[in-house]
Amino acid sequence: MIVAAALLLVVVTVGIVRGRSGDGLATDVLRTLQDLSSAARQEWITAMLAEYDALDDPRTKRRFARGCLRAVVLRAGPSDRTAVAIRGVIDLVAAGAVGLAIFGLVHYPGLRAGWAWSIEFAGFLAIIAAYLFAAAHLSRLGSPAARRAGTLAGAPAALCGWWIAQSNGGTIGFAAMLLVVLPCAIAAMIVARPQAQAGQAAIAALCGALSAGLFVFVSYVATTYATLGPPTAQLLDEFTHSGAHDYRSWAVGDDLGGAVFLLLAVPVLATAAGLVAARLVTPRAQTFPAP
Amino acid sequence: MGRSVRVTSSTLRVMKSLAASSGAWCHGYELLTETGLKSGSLYPMLMRLAERGLLEAAWECYPPAGRPPRHLYRLTSQGGQWLYDVQSAQAGRAGLQLRGAQ
Numbered sequence: 001m002i003v004a005a006a007l008l009l010v011v012v013t014v015g016i017v018r019g020r021s022g023d024g025l026a027t028d029v030l031r032t033l034q035d036l037s038s039a040a041r042q043e044w045i046t047a048m049l050a051e052y053d054a055l056d057d058p059r060t061k062r063r064f065a066r067g068c069l070r071a072v073v074l075r076a077g078p079s080d081r082t083a084v085a086i087r088g089v090i091d092l093v094a095a096g097a098v099g100l101a102i103f104g105l106v107h108y109p110g111l112r113a114g115w116a117w118s119i120e121f122a123g124f125l126a127i128i129a130a131y132l133f134a135a136a137h138l139s140r141l142g143s144p145a146a147r148r149a150g151t152l153a154g155a156p157a158a159l160c161g162w163w164i165a166q167s168n169g170g171t172i173g174f175a176a177m178l179l180v181v182l183p184c185a186i187a188a189m190i191v192a193r194p195q196a197q198a199g200q201a202a203i204a205a206l207c208g209a210l211s212a213g214l215f216v217f218v219s220y221v222a223t224t225y226a227t228l229g230p231p232t233a234q235l236l237d238e239f240t241h242s243g244a245h246d247y248r249s250w251a252v253g254d255d256l257g258g259a260v261f262l263l264l265a266v267p268v269l270a271t272a273a274g275l276v277a278a279r280l281v282t283p284r285a286q287t288f289p290a291p
Numbered sequence: 292m293g294r295s296v297r298v299t300s301s302t303l304r305v306m307k308s309l310a311a312s313s314g315a316w317c318h319g320y321e322l323l324t325e326t327g328l329k330s331g332s333l334y335p336m337l338m339r340l341a342e343r344g345l346l347e348a349a350w351e352c353y354p355p356a357g358r359p360p361r362h363l364y365r366l367t368s369q370g371g372q373w374l375y376d377v378q379s380a381q382a383g384r385a386g387l388q389l390r391g392a393q
Contacts, residue, residue, distance in 0.1 A: 067330030
């Protein structure tokens with residue numbers, strides 16, 4: 001749900017960047033989604049907005065716009081080969097993420113101490129479900145080229161996940177985290193550049209964000225299981241003061257917490273970086289004063 | 292027709308409303324008021340019906356000044372046939388039930 005909320009936040013932000021129309025939030029989001037959608041969906045959103053413009057009663061207009069927004073958000077558009085491929089990649093990596101989490105719970109019994117782990121695991125599954133929901137919709141928005149570029153740009157995050165796990169959260173780890181978002185920003189710039197397509201760049205950034213978030217998680221957690229991270233003096237000191245008895249479970253639990261943080265933070269950072277980068281290369285629309 | 296269309300009371304209401312206009316174009320809000328559906332339910336249904344060729348959509352040719360053209364809908368011949376088949380089947384079932392009760 002957090003990813004879905006972040007997605008909605010991004011859409012609203014794009015709407016605000018485009019300029020509020022004074023017609024209400026639902027209508028602004030609809031107009032933004034119109035820019036981001038494929039041609040077939042664009043026609044339907046245009047139809048909804050034209051109907052909205054024909055209504056007079058403000059209350060009826062608001063209710064109508066809310067219903068239309070719900071219809072657009074909940075009904076995925078027509079699928080194509082790129083959408084199927086993107087869904088395949090995201091579903092596979094998401095399944096890998098869930099598999100790794102379950103492996104951790106089985107292999108390190110210390111992680112299952114108390115009852116809090118079940119709530120944390122349910123929260124993790126909710127995040128993964130939100131990723132899948134967002135991917136199902138994003139994979140059908142915008143042009144295939146934008147979606148492909150974004151999803152591919154998220155893949156190098158796997159390398160950064162390995163690097164972050166190796167660095168045990170030091171300065172290099174933070175630098176690696178920033179590097180996760182760089183390919184997403186570049187992909188958004190490339191997509192935005194030829195025809196000043198800010199909407200398509202946003203799709204590239206969002207696809208990159210989803211793919212980067214999952215790749216960084218899987219890579220980080222797999223590296224943690226393989227190496228347990230180098231036990232630095234600081235880590236050993238923290239372990240001594242934690243009161244825990246099993247270093248391996250404690251270290252893995254700590255890293256899994258970090259991995260879930262990455263799962264939440266990377267999409268937000270990657271989307272923001274992509275949108276800012278696209279904005280930088282997209283020339284602002286010229287405005288002419290009314291005569 | 293390609294894919295089949297699930298017969299729901301909402302789908303029937305929309306199809307009957309379009310059939311009642313006897314070939315004239317209807318706009319979205321007109322259908323909303325006639326069927327009592329909400330926009331969140333009506334538009335996905337219109338999209339599905341159009342995808343399956345049961346209704347056709349077109350843009351208003353001469354919109355009033357200062358307003359964008361509206362999307363208009365009407366039944367296709369396939370849509371009319373589909374509605375006729377569904378209503379005939381329903382009438383047949385009702386007749387059987389009535390005879391069974393007698």
